[in-house]
Amino acid sequence: MMRAWILPMLFVLFGSAVATASALKGEPGTAVALLLVFVLLAGVNSPLIFPRSVGALEAERRSAVDGRPVVFWRPGCTYCLRLRIRLGGDARRLHWVDIWRDPAGAAVVRAANDGNETVPTVVVAGRPYVNPGHEWVREQLSRSA
Template identity: 75%
Template sequence: MMRAWFLPLLLVLAGSLAATGSALRGSPGLGVVLLLLCVLLGGVHSPLAFPRSVGALEAQRRSAVDGRPVVFWRAGCSYCLRLRMRLGRDSRQVHWVDIWRDPAGAEVVRAANDGNETVPTVLVAGRPHVNPAPEWVRAQITSAPR
């Protein structure tokens, strides 16, 4: 669980150090800008930027009922972040599984990717798709039976 927060905390710490250094050199405005930028980047790369995760077994059960895709992701993954941002509000229509919090989810991803934890891996109708285009995932959401 802590490794999901490592990058965001590192970004905030780096921003704090850069802001302090700028303030001590007589540029407090630059320090505030650097700190805000690092806090923003930390927030984007944190688990807070994603809808609430569920366990892999629960996500697969829900997907079998409602036909919606299951997205396996992890914090700090730029491809996962790209998918999340490009889906926008539609991201709430898929079931998200954080593989760093759910060992069963990590196992599903390793089974689909020859032992590698390559994310995002999207499960649609029981078939895994590795790093699909966000437009394709959106099409799967809209074609899911309601």
Template identity: 75%
Template sequence: MMRAWILPTLLVLSGAAVATGQISEGSPGTAAALLLAFLTLAGVNSPLIFPRSIGAQEAQRRTAVDGRPVVYWRPGCKYCIRLRIRLGRSARRLHWVNIWRDPDGAAAVRAANDGNETVPTVVVAGRPHTNPDPAWVRDMLSPSA
């Protein structure tokens, strides 16, 4: 759990240090803008923007019942963040597995990607798709898919 918060924490601390330096130089406006930028980066890279992760076995059980795709992801991955943001509210309808917290999830991703932990890996109807287009993933959630 702590590993997921390392990057956001470092971003907040770095932003605070940079802002303090700017304030000491007499640039409070620049300090505020830089601090806001660092806080935004920290928020985007935190686990907070992703729906609650479940284990790979639970995700496989749930997808067998409801047919929804499983997304294997990890904090700090810019492609995972892009997928999550572009899916918007639809993201809550997917089953999210954080491969840093679930060894079975990491193993599933390695099996699908020639031994690499390439994320996001989206599994739809038992077939893995590495870094798919978010519009395609959204289409897989529609009732006609």
């Protein structure tokens, strides 16, 4: 769990240092703007922007029932973030598995990617797809409905 928060915490700490330096120079407006940018970057790279993750076994069970894809992701992954943002509200309909929190999920991803933890890996009907486009994922989601 802690590993998922390292990058956001670094953004906040670095942003605080930069904002403090700017404030000490007598530029409070710049300091506030910089701090807001770094807090925004921390939020975007935190697990908070993603729907609640479930375990790989639970996601696979749910997917077998409703046919919706399973997305294996990890915090700090720019490709995962891009997929999440481009899916918009549809992302909440998918089953998300954080591979840093779930060893079984990490094992699924490694098995699909020759031992590498390449994410996002999307599993549809038991078949993995590595870093698919958001339109393709949305299409798979609409097929399951």
